[in-house]
Amino acid sequence: MDGLKLAVVTGAAKGIGAASAERFRREGVEVVGIATSPPEEPLANDPGVRWVLGDVADPETWARVSELIREIGRAPSALVLNAARAQIGTVLTVSLEQWKSQFATNCVRCRAWSQDLSSADDREWRWDGRRDFVGERLDGRAALDRLLVDESDPH
Numbered sequence: 001m002d003g004l005k006l007a008v009v010t011g012a013a014k015g016i017g018a019a020s021a022e023r024f025r026r027e028g029v030e031v032v033g034i035a036t037s038p039p040e041e042p043l044a045n046d047p048g049v050r051w052v053l054g055d056v057a058d059p060e061t062w063a064r065v066s067e068l069i070r071e072i073g074r075a076p077s078a079l080v081l082n083a084a085r086a087q088i089g090t091v092l093t094v095s096l097e098q099w100k101s102q103f104a105t106n107c108v109r110c111r112a113w114s115q116d117l118s119s120a121d122d123r124e125w126r127w128d129g130r131r132d133f134v135g136e137r138l139d140g141r142a143a144l145d146r147l148l149v150d151e152s153d154p155h
Contacts, residue, residue, distance in 0.1 A: 004048075005029045008065065008076045010056050010113075011083030012049075013039040020080045021049060032068055032076070034061065034083065056083045057104040062113060081110045 007024045011017035012033030021031045021043055031049045033039060034056060043049050050068055054061030069076065085102040087094045 005077040006032065006069075006072060006074055007078040007080065008032045008034070008069070009078075009080040009082060010034045012043070012051075012080075013037050015082075017080065017082035018043060020082065024078070025049065029077070030072070032065060032072070034065060036083075055105070056081075056109045056113070057085075057101065062109070062116065066116070079114065081113065 005028075007021070007029050009017050009021045009024070009031055012021045012031070013035035014037070017033075017035070018039070021033050024031050025043075025046055025048050029048075031043075031046075032052065033043065033049050034052045034054065036053065036055055038044065038053065039049070039051060050072070052061060052064050052068060054064060056062075083105060085105040087098045087102050
């Protein structure tokens with residue numbers, strides 16, 4: 001798969017994350033999928049998707065993803081930060097530990113992963129930070145479409 005674009009997708013086993021990974025694959029983009037549960041078909045056995053099972057709030061998961069990106073040998077063209085936690089209840093009924101866990105997954109780790117990719121010392125796989133964050137935009141599909149356009153094509 002040398003020479004292909006690379007996308008990193010969190011929460012890639014289900015829902016929007018799986019749909020994003022499937023779209024990338026249809027466009028020929030290699031995917032590093034991160035999920036807490038094993039993926040289902042068609043992604044489970046797709047040779048263009050490499051899986052890291054783990055929690056995005058756990059720094060060990062990022063260490064495994066980082067190592068995998070180094071093995072692949074090229075910088076990600078896209079980072080889809082889709083994994084999230086939602087606590088059901090009110091401030092009075094949800095424990096402080098649950099709120100901390102939600103904040104770590106939904107905010108802290110997303111910022112840390114983005115920052116790590118944009119400031120990596122290893123220039124062989126450093127993400128340049130100029131790509132769109134699909135999750136930052138109200139129109140995520142348009143951002144995803146822009147990521148899939150061949151940057152060498154002026155049209």
